[in-house]
Structures are given as C-alpha cells and as structure tokens.
Amino acid sequence: MMGAPRALVQRVHAGVGGVFGVVLFVILLSGAWSMAHEDLRAWFRGPSALAQGPALPLSQWLGIARERGLALGELRIRLADSGHSVVELCGSPTDCSGALDPANGRELASGDAADILFNLHKSLFIGFPGRVLISLLGVVLLLMIWAGSALHSGRLQDLKRLRRDRGARVFAHDLHTLIGRWCGPWLLLFGVTGALSGLGALGTLGLAGQAFPGAPQQAFMQLLGAPPPISPQAGTTQVDLDQLLHRDAIAHPGFSAQNVALHHWGEPGAWVEVSGIQQGLPSTAVFERHAYRASDGEAVGTRSASGRGVWLQAFIAVQPLHFADYRWVPYAGPLLRAVHFAMALAAAVLVLSGLYLWLERRRLKAGAGWQVLLRLVVGGGGGLLAATAVLLCAGALAGGNLAWWFWGSWLASLLLVCAMPPRRQPLHLLLAVAGLAFVAAAVLHLAGSFRHGSLALWPVDLVLLLCGASALWALRQLISFTRAARAAAANVA
Known part of the structure; x- marks a missing residue:
C-alpha cells in the first residue's frame, strides 16, 4: 500500500526536476547574485x-x-x-x-552590468509576465521540496555523509541529500517568497478592478496610502531639508532614511516625504514613509507596515526576505545576508546534482531526451556559470561592452555544447574558465583597491575567490571521477 504512493512521489520529483531543473538552476544562480545587486553595482564602478x-x-x-x-x-x-x-x-x-x-x-559609472543578473532573475527580461513565470517556478520549487522531503529518511547520517571514494553518482546523491537536509528552511523561504513576489502582484492587479469597480487605482491607494492633506500656506519659505532629516531621525529612533521626495516643491501646498527602513520591521521604503509640510516642516502623516494586519505585513515582508535585505535586523543583518547568499548558491548546486542523477539514471538508454537535457544542463547551467565569471572578469578589467561579454560567453557555450557529441561535453572547459575568471576578477579588483587605499568591497572579492576555488575544486573532482571510471572500465574489459 505504501509502495505505490512513494513511487508516485519519486516520479513527480524526478519528472518535475527533469523538466524544470535547468530553468530553476538559472533562476537560483542569478538570484544568489541578485542579493548582492547594490554591492555588485559598486564593484563594477571600480x-x-x-x-x-x-x-x-x-x-x-x-x-x-x-x-x-x-x-x-x-x-x-x-x-x-x-x-x-x-x-x-x-x-x-x-x-x-x-x-x-x-x-x-x-x-x-553606472555599474549597470550588475543589472544583467538581477533582471535575469527578476523577470527573464520579459517584464511583468516574466515575474509571474518565475513565481510559478517558486511553486514548482515548493513541490520539489515536498517530494524530496517525503522521499528521504530522517537518518542522522544523512546530515553528515559525503562519500567521495564511491564514484560520481554516489557523491552527487550524498551531496543532494546533504544540501536538502541542511538547507530545507531556506529552500522553503526561497520558494514561498518567490511564489508570492509575482503571483501576489498579479492577484493585486486582478482583484483591484473587482474591489473598486471603475477605479482600480483605489486599491493601490489603500495599500500605499493617499497623499497627506496639505493646506496651502502663505509665503514661499521652504524648510531646510537637512534639518528636517535630523528631526525625523530624532522623532523616529531606529529609522534609516533612504529617500527624500519633494512634492509640488515651490508651490503653496508643497510637502516632503522621507522614506526608508525601520529597524525591527521587515518592510521597504515603499511602505515606511513620513510626510512633512514643506513650508514649516510640520509632520502631516506617517505610513508604515506596522499595525496593518498579519497577512498584509507578511505580504510586505516578502520583498526584503526574498532579496536578503536584512538592514531592518538590529545586529545580525550582515551575517544573515551572508548565510542567505550561501544557501542560494547551495540551492543551485542542489538542483544541479539532481539533474546529474536524473541524467545518470537514463545514460545507458541515451535517447534523444537524454541528449537534449544533457546539452541544456552543460550549456545552460555550466554556460551561465562561465558567462557570469567572464562578465565579472571583464568588469574588473573595465573593458568594452560588458553585456556583450556575458551574452557572448553564454551563447558560445551553448553553441560549443551543441557541436560536441553527448559523451564529450566540454564541462571541464567551462569549469576551468569559470574558476580562473572568478579568481582573476577578485585579484584584479583587489589590486585596484590597494592602489586606491580602499578595501570597502573586500567581501565581494572574497566571495569571488571562494567561487573560483569551488569551481576549480569541482573541476579536480570531475577529473578524478572520470579517471576512476575509465580505470574501472579498463579493468572490466
């Protein structure tokens, strides 16, 4: 009685992973870099x-x-x-x-080369439909998490076992199980917030017309708040904005101002809005706002996620939680952000190891579906990794059109993969390019930082060094597994 449900769950897990695995890998890998979007923009500026x-x-x-x-x-x-x-x-x-x-x-310099990975993760470069599609992939991720959790036991040895002397398939299986067990809560966070990010916006747009027939904009007015009522004041004196920011900081302890917006500046009914992040509240500057009359600096309104209901607060918290914006956390924000980034990279490796296991189970048949997925995994996944590393290396060299380096490298990887036979895929080459380019990008940027006497962006360089070392380690392991498999085949023969 129990065998049939388990077999069904296993087919769902493998089938969904085989169909959506490559796209999920692309979303998770680009999503990891999207968490450091602002840092990468500063890094690209030099x-x-x-x-x-x-x-x-x-x-x-x-x-x-x-x-x-x-x-x-x-x-x-x-x-x-x-x-x-x-x-x-x-x-x-x-x-x-x-x-x-x-x-x-x-x-x-704009540093907009970082927007490539950010937009790839956020919308696949197709706007709002892309956001909805990626949110649906969040639902797919949740389905795979459920199926994977149901398939694996709760044995303690699964939390620490990683056998590297039993071949590539056993190593990939242990790695897949290990990541799934240790990263489970974070995978749920990625899936839930990713699903709500686009589908929540789609639901808001779809229900706005029904909630407010003929005036759907009223739904957004309710969500974001109406402009404060400002009674026109005589005279044209305008408040000192620096003093206004100082008074705002005193009136709202723990609030970090991010934006100052002028509304109808120079007119009798002018007002100023200060928006930012409130410590201890998972929200964004869209919802945390303080309004002041421009003529004398008197407070005329405050909008916040606080006190707006549990479900609405949860919806507002989706954005900072999904993109690892932990500036609202009083003390451990940087640590949480680093862990969030590492878990996103681990999730990408989880998907990649699952794809490898799927391919290995079907390698002997080597049908057309196997060949297509193999090329998608190597060219789409490995090509994206190499293209990201090349983009960063070109950015450190400050040379040419950086977007061209990214798209050109990814396209070249796909073309090379399609030209090579299935059993001679250039994964070794792509890992070598990725590892060396990551290391070169970090070294070049660090050298420039030392010349200018500023190491403010050393965390980014450290991450690039670790990524480069990981790619080169993976290359070494792949070579070792390949040699062992060839030796075993020769002994059998």
Missing part, C-alpha cells in the same frame, strides 16, 4: 568610484538637480547609505539621472 569624504548637504543636491535639467516639483533624492554607495536624482520613479558621488556630485 575602487576609484568609492566616495571620499562627507556627503554634500541636501540643499546642494537641489542645485545639482537644476544643473542636470531636472525639475524640483516632483524630485526624489535617493541617499547614500551602507547598502547604496551613491546618490541618485530621480525626476520620476523610473527616471534617475545616473549615479553621483555623494561627496562632490560628480557622475560615476
């Missing part, structure tokens, strides 16, 4: 772009905005902080005028 000295007062940023041709009426100033090293001046939510040095206002 050590010379790091701010030296105190930030300019906000009053000077208004002058800089005028010089850049931006109207002050609806200007938003994105401030520099521990997670965002530059200042951005935005004439609209989607129109920001580049990255500016907080100390002097000079324009810096």
Whole structure:
C-alpha cells in the first residue's frame, strides 16, 4: 500500500526536476547574485568610484538637480547609505539621472552590468509576465521540496555523509541529500517568497478592478496610502531639508532614511516625504514613509507596515526576505545576508546534482531526451556559470561592452555544447574558465583597491575567490571521477 504512493512521489520529483531543473538552476544562480545587486553595482564602478569624504548637504543636491535639467516639483533624492554607495536624482520613479558621488556630485559609472543578473532573475527580461513565470517556478520549487522531503529518511547520517571514494553518482546523491537536509528552511523561504513576489502582484492587479469597480487605482491607494492633506500656506519659505532629516531621525529612533521626495516643491501646498527602513520591521521604503509640510516642516502623516494586519505585513515582508535585505535586523543583518547568499548558491548546486542523477539514471538508454537535457544542463547551467565569471572578469578589467561579454560567453557555450557529441561535453572547459575568471576578477579588483587605499568591497572579492576555488575544486573532482571510471572500465574489459 505504501509502495505505490512513494513511487508516485519519486516520479513527480524526478519528472518535475527533469523538466524544470535547468530553468530553476538559472533562476537560483542569478538570484544568489541578485542579493548582492547594490554591492555588485559598486564593484563594477571600480575602487576609484568609492566616495571620499562627507556627503554634500541636501540643499546642494537641489542645485545639482537644476544643473542636470531636472525639475524640483516632483524630485526624489535617493541617499547614500551602507547598502547604496551613491546618490541618485530621480525626476520620476523610473527616471534617475545616473549615479553621483555623494561627496562632490560628480557622475560615476553606472555599474549597470550588475543589472544583467538581477533582471535575469527578476523577470527573464520579459517584464511583468516574466515575474509571474518565475513565481510559478517558486511553486514548482515548493513541490520539489515536498517530494524530496517525503522521499528521504530522517537518518542522522544523512546530515553528515559525503562519500567521495564511491564514484560520481554516489557523491552527487550524498551531496543532494546533504544540501536538502541542511538547507530545507531556506529552500522553503526561497520558494514561498518567490511564489508570492509575482503571483501576489498579479492577484493585486486582478482583484483591484473587482474591489473598486471603475477605479482600480483605489486599491493601490489603500495599500500605499493617499497623499497627506496639505493646506496651502502663505509665503514661499521652504524648510531646510537637512534639518528636517535630523528631526525625523530624532522623532523616529531606529529609522534609516533612504529617500527624500519633494512634492509640488515651490508651490503653496508643497510637502516632503522621507522614506526608508525601520529597524525591527521587515518592510521597504515603499511602505515606511513620513510626510512633512514643506513650508514649516510640520509632520502631516506617517505610513508604515506596522499595525496593518498579519497577512498584509507578511505580504510586505516578502520583498526584503526574498532579496536578503536584512538592514531592518538590529545586529545580525550582515551575517544573515551572508548565510542567505550561501544557501542560494547551495540551492543551485542542489538542483544541479539532481539533474546529474536524473541524467545518470537514463545514460545507458541515451535517447534523444537524454541528449537534449544533457546539452541544456552543460550549456545552460555550466554556460551561465562561465558567462557570469567572464562578465565579472571583464568588469574588473573595465573593458568594452560588458553585456556583450556575458551574452557572448553564454551563447558560445551553448553553441560549443551543441557541436560536441553527448559523451564529450566540454564541462571541464567551462569549469576551468569559470574558476580562473572568478579568481582573476577578485585579484584584479583587489589590486585596484590597494592602489586606491580602499578595501570597502573586500567581501565581494572574497566571495569571488571562494567561487573560483569551488569551481576549480569541482573541476579536480570531475577529473578524478572520470579517471576512476575509465580505470574501472579498463579493468572490466
């Protein structure tokens, strides 16, 4: 009675993994790098772009905005902080005028090469439909977690066993089980927050018209809050923005301001909005906002996720939890972020090891489906790893069109994989390229950091060194397994 359900669960686990495994690997690997999106943007700008000295007062940023041709009426100033090293001046939510040095206002390199991996994870470069598709893959991940948990026992030896002397298949099986056991809670977090990220937005859009017939925008007004009522004041005196920020910090202890937005600036009904992160509250600057009247700085409204109901707070918490934004955690934020990043990479290895086991079980048949999936795994997964490393290495060299390096490397990997016969796939080559490029990127960036006397981004360089060492270790293990298999085959013959 129990054999049939288990067999069914096993078929579901293997079948779903075989169909969606490559895409899940791409999403998880790019998602890991997306957690360090702002750090990577700063890394791509280079050590010379790091701010030296105190930030300019906000009053000077208004002058800089005028010089850049931006109207002050609806200007938003994105401030520099521990997670965002530059200042951005935005004439609209989607129109920001580049990255500016907080100390002097000079324009810096955009660092938008980091957006490649971020957009790949967020939407597959196809906008909102891509977000929904990736959310559906979050549901697929949850299904695979459930099936995998049902298939594996709770034996303690599964928490520590990793046999490297029994061949590649046993090693992959132990690695798959080990990661699944140790990373289970984080896998659930990735699946749940990933599913809710896009499907929640889709549900909001779909239900807005039914909740507010003829005026669906009212749903977003309820979610984000209406503008504060401002009674026009006589005179044109405007509040000092730096003093306003200082008073806001006193009035809201533990609040970290990220944005200062001007609304109807210069008009009688002008107001200023300060948004950011409140310590101890998993939310974002979209929901944590304080409004002040521009004429005298009087507080006229506060919006927060706090006190808005359990389900709404959970929905708001999805974004910071999914992208490892732990700045709201009082003490252990950096540690949690590092663990989150490591778990995302481990999840990608989990999917890759599962794909390898799926392929091994079908290797003897070697049908058309096996060959197609093999090429997708090596070219899509291994090619993405190599393309990411090449992108970072090219960024450290500051050479040419970085997007071209990424897409060109990935396309070249796919073409090479398609040209090679199934049993001579160039996985060794891709691992060697990835390992050497990761190490070279870290060494080149560290050398530049030493020249400029700033090691602010050493954590990124350390991660790149570890990634490079891991890829080269995987290459060594692959060579060892290949030699052992050939020796065993020769002894049998």
